[in-house]
Amino acid sequence: MSASLNAAVATSAVATSAAAVDPACAEPLPVLGRDVTVPLVTGGEVTYAALDYAASAPALQRVWDDVAAYAPYYGSVHRGAGYLSQLSTDLFEQSRVTVAEFLDCRPADQVIFTRSTTDSLNLLAAVLPAGCQVFVFETEHHASLLPWTDAQVTYLNAPRTPDEAVATLERALADRDPYGPALVCVTGASNVTGELWPVKELAAAAHAHGARIVLDAAQLAPHHPVSVQDLDVDWVAFSGHKLYAPFGSGVLAGRADWLQQAEPYLAGGGASRKVARREDGGVDVEWHTTAARHEAGSPNVIGVYSIASACKALTEAGFENLVARERHLIAKVRDGLDDVPAVRVLSLFGDGAPRVGVISFVVDGWNSSHFAAALSAEYGIGVRDGLFCAHPLVRTLLGSEPQAQGECGAPEAAPGERSLNAIRVSFGAGTPDEHVERFVRAVKELVADGAQWQYRTEEGRCVPAV
Numbered sequence: 001m002s003a004s005l006n007a008a009v010a011t012s013a014v015a016t017s018a019a020a021v022d023p024a025c026a027e028p029l030p031v032l033g034r035d036v037t038v039p040l041v042t043g044g045e046v047t048y049a050a051l052d053y054a055a056s057a058p059a060l061q062r063v064w065d066d067v068a069a070y071a072p073y074y075g076s077v078h079r080g081a082g083y084l085s086q087l088s089t090d091l092f093e094q095s096r097v098t099v100a101e102f103l104d105c106r107p108a109d110q111v112i113f114t115r116s117t118t119d120s121l122n123l124l125a126a127v128l129p130a131g132c133q134v135f136v137f138e139t140e141h142h143a144s145l146l147p148w149t150d151a152q153v154t155y156l157n158a159p160r161t162p163d164e165a166v167a168t169l170e171r172a173l174a175d176r177d178p179y180g181p182a183l184v185c186v187t188g189a190s191n192v193t194g195e196l197w198p199v200k201e202l203a204a205a206a207h208a209h210g211a212r213i214v215l216d217a218a219q220l221a222p223h224h225p226v227s228v229q230d231l232d233v234d235w236v237a238f239s240g241h242k243l244y245a246p247f248g249s250g251v252l253a254g255r256a257d258w259l260q261q262a263e264p265y266l267a268g269g270g271a272s273r274k275v276a277r278r279e280d281g282g283v284d285v286e287w288h289t290t291a292a293r294h295e296a297g298s299p300n301v302i303g304v305y306s307i308a309s310a311c312k313a314l315t316e317a318g319f320e321n322l323v324a325r326e327r328h329l330i331a332k333v334r335d336g337l338d339d340v341p342a343v344r345v346l347s348l349f350g351d352g353a354p355r356v357g358v359i360s361f362v363v364d365g366w367n368s369s370h371f372a373a374a375l376s377a378e379y380g381i382g383v384r385d386g387l388f389c390a391h392p393l394v395r396t397l398l399g400s401e402p403q404a405q406g407e408c409g410a411p412e413a414a415p416g417e418r419s420l421n422a423i424r425v426s427f428g429a430g431t432p433d434e435h436v437e438r439f440v441r442a443v444k445e446l447v448a449d450g451a452q453w454q455y456r457t458e459e460g461r462c463v464p465a466v
Contacts, residue, residue: 030061031430046380049435054426060244066309095308102311104227110256117218118143120237120252127262132181138392144216162198173209182211188220194358223356225319245310249303271296336440346397357427368421373462374451379442384424
């Protein structure tokens with residue numbers, strides 16, 4: 001970052017010590033909304049327990065402060081000669097460097113800013129070479145499962161162990177045409193079970209068979225360090241809104257060749273280096289070969305800067321500490337749920353599999369939407385229920401046909417009837433112990449005593465009856 005930018009965009013953020021601490025004593029990172037209170041249907045108010053990090057994590061206070069400090073200096077990026085425009089361009093490009101460092105990218109890798117993980121993977125799908133074969137497990141989030149419409153796709157069945165995942169991929173790759181391009185798409189951590197996938201081993205299997213691999217790190221990057229070089233993946237994609245950064249930005253980082261050889265994802269200003277009229281009345285375009293080739297239009301500089309700020313904040317806090325504290329919270333939740341026989345935690349790889357702070361479960365005798373509504377209305381706890389935009393995986397885990405269709409979040413049964421949906425609790429660096437302790441207590445009370453309030457169905461969801 002330039003000296004002028006450092007002077008202009010000064011923040012009061014203080015780097016958190018990365019020294020090892022006792023996870024039971026460690027303080028959560030400050031996040032927005034930590035003091036928000038919400039009303040309860042039973043009367044009174046309570047501090048809101050945000051336990052839906054897997055959908056959108058609250059913004060770190062550090063990120064918000066950095067963005068607020070920059071906001072008065074906001075200007076157009078790559079488009080102006082004025083001081084604020086130059087400053088904003090400097091900040092935008094330095095953010096690209098920060099993200100590359102956060103991901104431990106290779107020197108020749110490109111970092112492209114997108115709108116989200118979904119946008120990143122659709123971008124990669126749009127630049128696949130002709131005849132590319134894609135291999136993807138049915139366990140993926142829809143952002144990873146669905147973009148490959150113009151490729152020959154092989155959907156792999158859900159594995160039940162990490163070793164089975166590697167073996168399944170190796171068998172599929174061994175059967176493919178070995179002379180054409182191929183891509184493997186895999187998650188780093190499941191958005192349903194939170195389980196960590198054997199990314200490094202899958203990458204080795206892909207490369208051994210001449211294929212490339214893209215890592216969906218949407219649920220991994222906020223919880224664990226991600227090294228492109230150590231994992232040996234070709235691309236990585238993630239979203240800012242799961243990385244404690246607001247404003248709707250994402251990242252696709254990795255090898256440049258397929259990206260440079262393809263037509264721009266969006267055609268327009270910024271992607272074009274030179275445009276000229278031809279004598280026949282047409283237009284000739286020379287496209288950029290840098291990341292700008294796929295960043296047409298005015299970029300979301302505030303969203304990009306917020307991602308870079310979050311990357312810095314997590315690095316300075318120390319992932320060793322963050323992981324240790326999260327394991328402490330996971331143990332609290334798992335121990336609490338294990339005490340309730342009516343609760344079944346969903347898992348592919350077994351109860352002992354390492355995971356991030358994402359846990360999905362069902363409760364005997366409860367519709368998941370009803371249970372989630374009671375957690376919110378009676379305890380001030382925000383979780384998610386449904387199929388989590390991973391319909392084949394959730395239905396496989398619940399014992400239904402994985403091909404069955406459903407609508408994200410829409411319950412399929414009335415309160416008290418069996419539901420094919422599940423409940424997901426998720427947490428991270430900003431979660432205090434009290435929130436997960438309240439959640440465990442609420443689960444036990446609801447199972448033992450039932451809901452204190454009456455609920456009804458409204459537009460496909462259970463809501464408190466007024």
